[in-house]
Amino acid sequence: xxxxxxxxxxxxxxxxxxxxxxxxxxxxxxxxxxxxxxxxxxxxxxxxxxxxxxxxxxxxxxxxxxxxxxxxxxxxxxxxxxxxxxxxxxxxxxxxxxxxxxxxxxxxxxxxxxxxxxxxxxxxxxxxxxxxxxxxxxxxxxxxxxxxxxxxxxxxxxxxxxxxxxxxxxxxxxxxxxxxxxxxxxxxxxxxxxxxxxxxxxxxxxxxxxxxxxxxxxxxxxxxxxxxxxxxxxxxxxxxxxxxxxxxxxxxxxxxxxx
Amino acid sequence: xxxxxxxxxxxxxxxxxxxxxxxxxxxxxxxxxxxxxxxxxxxxxxxxxxxxxxxxxxxxxxxxxxxxxxxxxxxxxxxxxxxxxxxxxxxxxxxxxxxxxxxxxxxxxxxxxxxxxxxxxxxxxxxxxxxxxxxxxxxxxxxxxxxxxxxxxxxxxxxxxxxxxxxxxxxxxxxxxxxxxxxxxxxxxxxxxxxxxxxxxxxxxxxxxxxxxxxxxxxxxxxxxxxxxxxxxxxxxxxxxxxxxxxxxxxxxxxxxxxxxxxxxxxxxxxxxxxxxxxxxxxxxxxxxxxxxxxxxxxxxxxxxxxxxxxxxxxxxxxxxxxxxxxxxxxxxxxxxxxxxxxxxxxxxxxxxxxxxxxxxxxxxxxxxxxxxxxxxxxxxx
Ligand code: SF4
Ligand code: SF4
Ligand code: SF4
Ligand code: SF4
Numbered sequence: 001x002x003x004x005x006x007x008x009x010x011x012x013x014x015x016x017x018x019x020x021x022x023x024x025x026x027x028x029x030x031x032x033x034x035x036x037x038x039x040x041x042x043x044x045x046x047x048x049x050x051x052x053x054x055x056x057x058x059x060x061x062x063x064x065x066x067x068x069x070x071x072x073x074x075x076x077x078x079x080x081x082x083x084x085x086x087x088x089x090x091x092x093x094x095x096x097x098x099x100x101x102x103x104x105x106x107x108x109x110x111x112x113x114x115x116x117x118x119x120x121x122x123x124x125x126x127x128x129x130x131x132x133x134x135x136x137x138x139x140x141x142x143x144x145x146x147x148x149x150x151x152x153x154x155x156x157x158x159x160x161x162x163x164x165x166x167x168x169x170x171x172x173x174x175x176x177x178x179x180x181x182x183x184x185x186x187x188x189x190x191x192x193x194x195x196x197x198x199x200x201x202x203x204x205x206x207x208x209x210x211x212x213x214x215x216x217x218x219x220x221x222x223x224x225x226x227x228x229x230x231x232x233x234x235x236x237x238x239x240x241x242x243x244x245x246x247x248x249x250x251x252x253x254x255x256x257x258x259x
Numbered sequence: 260x261x262x263x264x265x266x267x268x269x270x271x272x273x274x275x276x277x278x279x280x281x282x283x284x285x286x287x288x289x290x291x292x293x294x295x296x297x298x299x300x301x302x303x304x305x306x307x308x309x310x311x312x313x314x315x316x317x318x319x320x321x322x323x324x325x326x327x328x329x330x331x332x333x334x335x336x337x338x339x340x341x342x343x344x345x346x347x348x349x350x351x352x353x354x355x356x357x358x359x360x361x362x363x364x365x366x367x368x369x370x371x372x373x374x375x376x377x378x379x380x381x382x383x384x385x386x387x388x389x390x391x392x393x394x395x396x397x398x399x400x401x402x403x404x405x406x407x408x409x410x411x412x413x414x415x416x417x418x419x420x421x422x423x424x425x426x427x428x429x430x431x432x433x434x435x436x437x438x439x440x441x442x443x444x445x446x447x448x449x450x451x452x453x454x455x456x457x458x459x460x461x462x463x464x465x466x467x468x469x470x471x472x473x474x475x476x477x478x479x480x481x482x483x484x485x486x487x488x489x490x491x492x493x494x495x496x497x498x499x500x501x502x503x504x505x506x507x508x509x510x511x512x513x514x515x516x517x518x519x520x521x522x523x524x525x526x527x528x529x530x531x532x533x534x535x536x537x538x539x540x541x542x543x544x545x546x547x548x549x550x551x552x553x554x555x556x557x558x559x560x561x562x563x564x565x566x567x568x569x570x571x572x573x574x575x576x577x578x579x580x581x582x583x584x585x586x587x588x589x590x591x592x593x594x595x596x597x598x599x600x601x602x603x604x605x606x607x608x609x610x611x612x613x614x615x616x617x618x619x620x621x622x623x624x625x626x627x628x629x630x631x632x633x634x635x636x637x638x639x640x641x
Pocket of ligand 3: 535538539540541595607608609611612614615
């Protein structure tokens with residue numbers, strides 16, 4: 001071990017479904033090694049105990065949707081040496097960012113009996129809109145092997161290997177036959193960040209874009225191909241309005257199909 | 260192009276029903292057999308044990324960004340062309356550990372990742388792909404700096420090539436002088452002939468070990484008529500190929516056009532998804548990643564396929580050199596068709612057409628070259 005004292009790890013939850021935190025508990029085989037390597041000081045899904053005031057590594061799940069959370073994230077930042085955001089909510093605003101395209105007040109008045117009790121922001125935003133983030137791990141949910149990779153990299157003082165290139169590369173490494181070319185199924189893979197291991201194309205489905213935009217995504221060229229495969233403007237808009245609807249490239253493309 | 264193999268082994272005629280004996284002879288010779296098979300509605304390469312597993316009676320329809328398999332009217336064993344993956348996946352694996360390191364008392368112990376490879380027959384490799392193997396041989400083991408992973412695997416390969424008698428929609432081997440007939444580099448080459456109720460293979464050995472295998476297969480002496488019709492079938496295939504690249508002075512032409520506006524046009528359509536390079540039988544770019552386990556006791560160095568289309572491929576300290584997709588597409592095409600000549604003494608393209616078929620955006624390398632050569636600027640995407 002490089003560290004003499006076990007580094008303190010904290011997991012923080014903002015607006016999210018807990019799925020990404022659960023990915024950590026899902027690392028059954030690796031969990032003992034994780035527990036051996038770090039002191040888990042704050043982890044709402046695993047225990048209620050909160051120890052200490054500063055943390056060597058904070059994993060942040062969820063987006064910022066309330067004024068209270070917009071303040072709390074600054075406290076988390078101040079208490080953390082390294083802050084890593086995990087999952088689509090924390091890195092792009094998540095599925096709840098669909099509200100960003102509508103009037104939230106209208107929703108509130110329809111859904112809640114006493115709208116005055118609801119204190120919420122107009123937009124769901126990623127953590128990096130509020131505080132400096134040291135590393136972003138994509139995915140809805142994150143891939144548990146990538147999470148272990150991020151932890152290993154942190155503990156050993158190296159950069160994590162989580163490539164930003166297209167999902168197509170994962171298809172090709174795996175030996176998948178391209179569903180878009182061979183079956184005519186629209187796929188978001190060519191503009192989507194790798195990381196899931198090409199789950200959907202492996203089952204003859206198009207990619208849903210769970211890991212958000214890749215580096216230099218050419219969304220309009222992909223939409224043009226989707227149209228050729230028979231996709232309607234509304235289905236293209238909906239494809240980009242998924243778990244990463246508020247990620248810049250996906251947001252802009254969906255807005256082109258707004259009308 | 261040249262189908263007339265010049266060697267001393269007498270060509271034989273094998274009845275299609277006896278193809279099984281060829282597979283048996285390979286198996287008895289200790290070879291695992293990799294051959295075309297149908298999976299996920301496409302023709303991929305996988306291990307087979309008998310001729311019944313070959314895609315007999317199937318063909319493939321290939322177009323820009325389009326691939327479908329279809330039934331044929333006959334029962335040809337090889338009535339299709341190249342599929343989504345080339346044979347490079349066996350010799351230059353998609354991802355492979357190359358080093359392992361274990362922490363010792365006061366340092367590391369490093370060992371090469373061990374692997375065992377078994378003798379393998381590439382059964383049904385097409386002339387363009389065979390030429391691609393020769394190009395990879397030059398690149399990866401043709402100088403003093405050798406790729407030991409490739410070399411170890413390559414030494415175990417026996418080649419049973421199949422000449423093409425029916426090209427695919429994106430084939431342009433005639434331009435790159437790599438097909439549709441195999442000129443060299445095979446242990447055995449077959450030409451399939453279906454005519455007037457007769458279904459035969461003309462079989463020609465190219466090496467002594469190929470000859471020894473063929474001797475175990477029932478065959479008759481090929482008549483001069485049979486030789487002639489096999490040669491004609493391959494020539495007919497060559498005539499059916501309509502795609503082409505004008506290769507005259509191509510190196511100078513591309514070097515002179517580094518600022519051609521066409522690069523900008525193609526970048527608007529290119530997804531920088533890297534499919535073209537990963538399906539290409541000669542692209543050999545790889546990335547090296549180091550991993551540690553959680554405890555920091557062991558580390559692994561892994562080599563995996565990479566592509567000049569990724570931003571990180573051109574990353575050096577401080578940033579990526581080719582940040583625009585324009586620069587990445589230009590790098591790929593210019594390396595393949597021009598700089599390759601300077602580096603390795605040949606073109607890097609064999610005209611297999613995979614990059615055209617498997618590009619989700621339907622970009623066609625032959626059309627890009629033609630546009631750059633003619634100086635025309637395409638205003639609109641296809
Ligand atoms: S299936 Fe989708 S992700 Fe896979 S190669 Fe095709 S377009 Fe890319
Ligand atoms: S490019 Fe030529 S050699 Fe290759 S599959 Fe097509 S016809 Fe055959
Ligand atoms: S560049 Fe395209 S046509 Fe040429 S060898 Fe590669 S995949 Fe085949
Ligand atoms: S040329 Fe086609 S396959 Fe290659 S990176 Fe561009 S879009 Fe992808």
